[in-house]
Amino acid sequence: MDLFYNFFSENFIPHGHCYLWKPELVSLHILSDVIIALSYYSIPLTLVYFVRKRKDVPFRNIFLLFGAFIISCGTTHIVEVWTLWHPVYWLSGTIKAFTAIISFYTALTLIPLVPLALALPSPAQLEAANKALQEENIERKRVEQELREYKEHLEELVKQRTTELAKANEHLQQEIIQRQESQDKMAQLLKKVESANKELNDFAYVVSHDLKAPLRGIASLSEWLLADYAEQFDEQGREFVNLLINRVQKMYNLIDGILEYSRVGRLQEESRQVNLNKVVADVIDILSPSENIQIQIANKLPIVYCEKTRIEQVFQNLLSNAIKFIDKPQGQILIDCTEDNDYWQFSVADNGLGIEKQYFERIFQIFQKLSSNKDDSTGIGLALVKKIVEMYDGKVWVESEVGQGSTFFFTLKK
Numbered sequence: 001m002d003l004f005y006n007f008f009s010e011n012f013i014p015h016g017h018c019y020l021w022k023p024e025l026v027s028l029h030i031l032s033d034v035i036i037a038l039s040y041y042s043i044p045l046t047l048v049y050f051v052r053k054r055k056d057v058p059f060r061n062i063f064l065l066f067g068a069f070i071i072s073c074g075t076t077h078i079v080e081v082w083t084l085w086h087p088v089y090w091l092s093g094t095i096k097a098f099t100a101i102i103s104f105y106t107a108l109t110l111i112p113l114v115p116l117a118l119a120l121p122s123p124a125q126l127e128a129a130n131k132a133l134q135e136e137n138i139e140r141k142r143v144e145q146e147l148r149e150y151k152e153h154l155e156e157l158v159k160q161r162t163t164e165l166a167k168a169n170e171h172l173q174q175e176i177i178q179r180q181e182s183q184d185k186m187a188q189l190l191k192k193v194e195s196a197n198k199e200l201n202d203f204a205y206v207v208s209h210d211l212k213a214p215l216r217g218i219a220s221l222s223e224w225l226l227a228d229y230a231e232q233f234d235e236q237g238r239e240f241v242n243l244l245i246n247r248v249q250k251m252y253n254l255i256d257g258i259l260e261y262s263r264v265g266r267l268q269e270e271s272r273q274v275n276l277n278k279v280v281a282d283v284i285d286i287l288s289p290s291e292n293i294q295i296q297i298a299n300k301l302p303i304v305y306c307e308k309t310r311i312e313q314v315f316q317n318l319l320s321n322a323i324k325f326i327d328k329p330q331g332q333i334l335i336d337c338t339e340d341n342d343y344w345q346f347s348v349a350d351n352g353l354g355i356e357k358q359y360f361e362r363i364f365q366i367f368q369k370l371s372s373n374k375d376d377s378t379g380i381g382l383a384l385v386k387k388i389v390e391m392y393d394g395k396v397w398v399e400s401e402v403g404q405g406s407t408f409f410f411t412l413k414k
Contacts, residue, residue, distance in 0.1 A: 012087035040074025
């Protein structure tokens with residue numbers, strides 16, 4: 001009885017006291033928890049509907065586990081609402097413990113299913129095999145029909161067609177052997193691609209850990225030198241230590257740029273509808289240009305289907321590049337967009353220093369930069385822009401005149 005009483009005991013302070021019973025805060029938590037719970041409860045219904053419609057779906061039990069896990073998660077949010085007024089914390093903890101058990105059991109059950117799921121043939125493989133069987137079946141029926149027609153005529157013609165059939169079968173066997181060899185070569189190529197991807201990942205790990213570690217040590221030692229021995233250095237010595245710190249930071253930026261460049265095309269996020277007006281506004285807010293630089297959008301930018309992070313990188317690199325090379329008292333940057341058949345054509349124009357024509361191609365190559373007095377420049381930004389735009393079957397180019405500013409163009413498929 002004591003145990004049962006503890007489960008439903010309300011001797012504790014209701015959770016609403018933690019929110020000082022502020023209506024806005026309490027309503028926010030109630031609304032959020034209720035919506036989350038309803039969403040959780042709707043997901044198992046969808047899973048049940050899907051499993052009932054697809055009788056051939058493997059691993060049906062895991063769907064039931066997912067449903068139980070999701071329902072228990074939703075129940076915890078309902079209890080969170082209830083404990084705002086009724087402090088049944090033992091009951092709340094028990095439900096959370098039950099949810100934890102189901103979650104842990106679901107995770108353990110899911111682990112051995114991963115190799116089985118990966119071993120399932122892909123739709124493309126099944127389609128290719130089915131297509132090959134259909135073609136072989138059609139060919140066989142055609143040959144059999146010819147044999148039946150020729151058999152009704154002369155026996156000599158039957159023998160002739162029999163010989164032709166034997167040759168056709170031999171040719172078919174050769175094609176099968178060739179196809180098997182092609183499949184073996186494709187498998188080897190896939191292994192090489194997987195190996196190359198693994199090497200790239202290993203390289204990224206080495207760069208991000210083994211190369212950055214000594215740089216962190218150098219930066220820390222340099223800062224300690226300035227902090228503890230600044231009075232023992234003359235002005236030139238302090239300048240040298242500051243120069244060392246700047247060089248280390250530049251190496252940091254260079255390593256981060258190389259890593260970002262290597263990730264493009266390998267690490268992908270889900271493509272979705274992205275409002276470029278919001279993207280550009282966020283990028284401008286991050287860059288925080290000085291008050292003497294005005295950034296304007298000539299026409300309303302479209303909503304495009306792409307990876308949000310990648311398109312943010314494109315605008316951030318182009319805008320930061322424009323801001324960096326504006327040396328006038330009043331800087332102006334204009335962002336515009338036009339339609340060109342199946343493409344959107346974007347432009348970022350500035351009234352900065354401008355670029356000589358012979359460097360138009362060079363600036364899009366990695367590690368290539370025109371000015372050496374910009375310590376924070378790594379020569380990777382525009383190369384990264386080019387790589388991302390070409391991922392979307394677009395192209396990037398620049399039009400510029402020295403002293404009159406530059407305009408960078410790039411296209412994206414609609």
